[in-house]
Amino acid sequence: MEQKTLARWLKIIIIGTGLCGIVVGAFLLPEIGSEIITAYKEFSSWRLPWLVFLWLTLIPCYAALAISWQIADRIGKNRSFTIENAVGLGRISKLAVADTAFFFIGNIVLWLCGWNHPGIVLGSLLICFVGIVIAVAMAVLSHHTRKAAALQEENDLTI
Incomplete structure (x- = not known):
């Protein structure tokens, strides 16, 4: 696959991922929150803190x-x-670590405030694991890209 074709596909995937995130954040999460409140009235005060x-x-x-x-x-x-x-x-690796830490700490804070269930906190550990896996993968890719860039620069200087 040529570089331009690969870049085009990557950009299509990035746009698709961004659109999916918008759909989930703008429509799916509020709808799920409304359905939970309809089924369990006692959780009505939890909706806004969770959405934010x-x-x-x-x-x-x-x-x-x-x-x-x-x-x-x-x-x-x-x-x-x-x-x-x-x-x-x-930077993507650092963002993944920061987002994972924020997600974990936020779950604990919501639990301590009485707006979370211990089962949700335990379930969120799976999401935290995925975030750490992404962070490690990006850090490894960063390391190898840096080494490849150094090799390529050295190769370009040796004609």
């Missing part, structure tokens, strides 16, 4: 999508192995 908390967790995800777009743009310009891409992947 979940919307806040989307912010680092969209920042990571913006960085991914920049990386895809450089890939399209046949600049896959650059320090800029390595730095971008490192």
Whole structure:
């Protein structure tokens, strides 16, 4: 696959992911919250804190999508192995760690405030695990991209 084709596909995936996030954040989460309140009236005071908390967790995800777009743009310009891409992947890794930590701490805080169930806190550990896996994968990709960029730069200097 050529670099421009790969970059185009990456951008389509990034746009699709962003649109899915908008649908989930703007429509699905409020609807699920309304359905829970309809079924369990005692949870009506939990809806707004949970919506705000979940919307806040989307912010680092969209920042990571913006960085991914920049990386895809450089890939399209046949600049896959650059320090800029390595730095971008490192930033995505840090965003994933920050979002995971915020999600975990937020769940604990909501639980301590009486707006969360212990079962939800335990279930959120799976989401935290996925966030850490993404962070580690991006850190590894950043490391290898940095090494590949150094090799490519050395190779370009040796004609």
